[in-house]
Amino acid sequence: MSHFKQTVALKDVKCFALHGYYPEEQLIGNHFVVDLETEFTPQGFDDELAQTVNYEDLNSIILEEMKHTQKLLETVLKNIISKVIELYPFVDLVQVSMKKLNPPMPGQIGHSFVKLTYTSAN
Template sequence: MDKIIMKNLRFYGYHGVLPEEQEDGQNFIIDLEMYLGLHKAGNSDDIKDTVDYGKVYGIIKEITESNKFRLVEKLAEHISREIMSTYKEIDKVSVTVKKPEAPIDGEFDWVGVQIVRSRNG
């Protein structure tokens, strides 16, 4: 299966369980992989035969910056649902949400979740 990959998309949002996460916000990094057939676009060289990742970026930005979720699982689920409902040609999507500034007492690069959703379960 072919895929379109979007890595390290950066947004500022207000997601988290703690009150300060909901009030002060923090940076989030999102990776997206969209599985679909790209053979037609590869032959036609026409944007209408593929998924416009500029529009996908806009969807992710809107969801991440305009909502407040307690869990990054909810953010990832919301992104996956919106992408799959907007683009019927996508068979499967993988969404990774990273929190590089999670309120954890220790050293780390990021914590987060990855979900994979497909049309056939």
């Protein structure tokens, strides 16, 4: 018997936010790019949105959490994962990553990158 795994994801969600460890980063802000991926066993194939993860919800979660200034990107990612699990407790995996474009450091740096992955105990 076959076993299906389904992925629902958003890639390259672009945001401007005030995240950063240093006070000046929280004043001037920066551009960020977020990827969010979920994996789960499908609840069915009845062509109903209630049986899957709605990527509109994922987008809302990202945009809402990006509004809350944090020192560490890891904190933002953890908050996003917590909201996804709360809304969709059946997910087996949630992976979220964030790029901070042109981080304020000496040299030419395209982006910094942080990724956090949640895996259910099931």
